[in-house]
Amino acid sequence: MSATGITLEDLVAELRDRGQRATTARRAVLAEILAAGDTHLSAEDLARRIQRQHPAIHLSTVYRTLDALTEAGLIAVARFRDQPVTYHLAVDVHHHALCTNCGATINLPPGALDPLRRRLRRDHGFRADPRHLTIPGVCERCAR
C-alpha cells in the first residue's frame, strides 16, 4: 500500500521547487519519513532515528523541519487521542483509518469521504475539509 515509487530525490526536487533549501536535516527527515512507509512517526521518533546517523541534528531542528515540510505540502500531520502529533508523506494520501489497538494505519482513497462531504454540504451548508482526518477504530487483524 505504500509502494509509491517516490524517491528521496523526488522529494528534494519538490522541496526546491517550493523555494525551500535542501539541507542535511531536511534530507534526513524526508529520508526517514520515506523509509517509514505507512507508519506514522512523531518528532521524537524521527529525531531518535536521524541521530543514529547525524548525532548533531537537534530535536528542535526536527520540529522546525517538520513545519517547513508540512508548509511545503510534502508531508502531512495526523493526530490521535493523547499521542503526540505524527507525520507522514503527503503524496496523494488524504485520509486515514488508525487502529487504536495496534497502531496500524489504513490509507483511504482520496474520494472515500466524498459522499459524507456532499451530505454535509447539502443538509447543513457545511464545507467539510477532511484532509487530515483520522478515523479511529479496530483493524481487521486486531478484530481477531
Place this chain on the structure above:
Amino acid sequence: MSATGITLEDLVAELRDRGQRATTARRAVLAEILAAGDTHLSAEDLARRIQRQHPAIHLSTVYRTLDALTEAGLIAVARFRDQPVTYHLAVDVHHHALCTNCGATINLPPGALDPLRRRLRRDHGFRADPRHLTIPGVCERCAR
C-alpha cells in the same frame, strides 16, 4: 439543535447511578457544560466561568472533574488542531462538524457516518469507531 430537555438534576442523577459523588465542583462543571449548549468549552473556559460563582474551585479540580465525567460517559471530548481539548454533553451526540473559522459546531445525527463505516468494513475489514470524530470545515455563514 441543543433543545434536549436534559436538566442538571438528570445529569446529577446519572452521575450518582454510576457510583460517583455529586460534589459542588461536579455540579458546577455539569451546569456550565449544560448552559453552553452546542458550544465547546476547554478546561480553562470552564474554570473561568465556574469561578465567577465559586472562586475556590481550582483549575486542577476542573481537569479531574472532566476526567471523571468523561469516564462516567456524561460528557465527551473533542479535539481540533492545536486548540486545547474541549468538552460537551455526551447525550446522544455522536459526531461533530466544527467550523475552523468561527468555532461553531454542527451536531450530526448518529447515523451520519454509517455509510462510511460500512464501506470501511467491507473494503478494509476496518471497524470504525467514530464516536468522537470532529470534522473540520467551514460553516454556512462563514462561507459567506
Place this chain on the structure above:
DNA sequence: CTTGATGCAAATGGTTTGCATGTTT
C-alpha cells in the same frame, strides 16, 4: 556574501500529580 537554517538552552502552555486537608456518603 546574503539569507535562511541550525544548535543549544531556556521558556511556554496545557495538563497531571503528590500531598495535606476538606467534603460526601
Place this chain on the structure above:
DNA sequence: AAACATGCAAACCATTTGCATCAAG
C-alpha cells in the same frame, strides 16, 4: 468514620523561541 474529592504548588512533556553561529544558494 471511611472513602473520596479538592486546593495548591510543583512536576511534566510536547512543542516553541531567542540568539549566536553555520551552511546553502
